[in-house]
Amino acid sequence: MRILIALAAALTVAGAAPAQAAAPSALAAPDISVTNVKAHLTQFQSIANANGGNRAHGRPGYLASVNWVKSKLDAAGFTTRVHSFTYGGATGYNLIADYPGGDANNVVMLGGHLDSVPAGPGINDNGTGSASILEVALQMKATGFRPAKHVRFGWWGAEERGLIGSAAYVNSLSSAEKSKIKTYLNFDMTGSPNPGYFVYDAVKGEFPAGSLALQQRLEADFKARNIPTELIDVGNRSDHRAFMAAGIPVGGTFTGAEKIKTAAQAAKWGGTAGQAFDRCYHRSCDTTSNINDTALDRNADVIASTLWAVAA
Ligand code: DPN
Ligand code: ZN
Numbered sequence: 001m002r003i004l005i006a007l008a009a010a011l012t013v014a015g016a017a018p019a020q021a022a023a024p025s026a027l028a029a030p031d032i033s034v035t036n037v038k039a040h041l042t043q044f045q046s047i048a049n050a051n052g053g054n055r056a057h058g059r060p061g062y063l064a065s066v067n068w069v070k071s072k073l074d075a076a077g078f079t080t081r082v083h084s085f086t087y088g089g090a091t092g093y094n095l096i097a098d099y100p101g102g103d104a105n106n107v108v109m110l111g112g113h114l115d116s117v118p119a120g121p122g123i124n125d126n127g128t129g130s131a132s133i134l135e136v137a138l139q140m141k142a143t144g145f146r147p148a149k150h151v152r153f154g155w156w157g158a159e160e161r162g163l164i165g166s167a168a169y170v171n172s173l174s175s176a177e178k179s180k181i182k183t184y185l186n187f188d189m190t191g192s193p194n195p196g197y198f199v200y201d202a203v204k205g206e207f208p209a210g211s212l213a214l215q216q217r218l219e220a221d222f223k224a225r226n227i228p229t230e231l232i233d234v235g236n237r238s239d240h241r242a243f244m245a246a247g248i249p250v251g252g253t254f255t256g257a258e259k260i261k262t263a264a265q266a267a268k269w270g271g272t273a274g275q276a277f278d279r280c281y282h283r284s285c286d287t288t289s290n291i292n293d294t295a296l297d298r299n300a301d302v303i304a305s306t307l308w309a310v311a312a
Pocket of ligand 1: 125159160188189234237238254257
């Protein structure tokens with residue numbers, strides 16, 4: 001028995017040799033805790049409650065959201081900066097956070113909008129994407145991830161006013177800085193209460209070359225978890241637009257907004273046919289009650305596994 005174990009151990013070591021030769025960045029992505037993501041959503045809800053019920057551009061709940069996310073990232077060792085712009089007579093803010101290290105000429109960027117509409121706290125739209133990329137960022141540090149590429153995160157202001165903050169950020173970059181960004185992944189509404197599992201359609205969206213590989217990566221990461229997906233033509237409806245316009249490959253996931261879930265989609269994903277993916281879209285009821293935990297969890301895990309693969 002002992003000899004067999006020793007032999008098995010020797011075989012295991014021999015078999016493992018190629019894996020050991022792989023870079024540390026090839027380590028498996030962490031399983032993102034939905035409990036942690038939901039704690040961030042609770043924080044956004046508290047910020048809205050303390051600031052007139054919303055986190056909208058030009059309102060105090062927006063800047064409070066920026067400052068809170070920034071404090072979490074600063075504590076984890078990210079290099080953060082607030083990029084200001086003006087829109088509609090108010091100052092807007094993007095939060096940019098760089099994870100130290102990696103090839104500065106080869107940047108992977110993840111982003112989502114942090115503002116809500118004035119009607120409500122914006123927990124699904126887009127507390128979810130904001131909280132999920134925040135937790136993924138914190139787990140990079142917690143797990144000691146050392147990607148070969150440089151990783152940067154963006155939380156965008158004034159998306160709800162017409163994709164203003166992300167456009168201001170991209171327009172603020174020199175052409176040299178833009179050309180260093182090789183990938184932009186967008187996460188806007190990832191916990192819809194009657195969820196679908198959508199991946200941005202690179203072909204129908206006429207995304208820049210390189211985007212199809214990102215679409216396929218996201219699709220594969222859902223498939224690996226046995227989650228069926230559909231492609232969706234998101235057009236110009238979120239912050240990937242400015243990056244697209246700059247020729248940067250883009251991708252993203254989405255769990256649905258005002259559109260109605262079909263019977264075929266309900267058969268595939270569960271939930272309620274004939275009802276919107278998010279009945280509280282842009283309404284005061286977009287609170288912490290307006291979240292499907294499974295969708296939130298699955299998307300957060302896909303964000304992490306895609307980042308670990310793309311930035312490796
Ligand atoms: N951009 C979202 C909003 O803030 O209203 C809605 C949306 C997200 C639509 C992603 C399509 C795709
Ligand atoms: Zn919205």
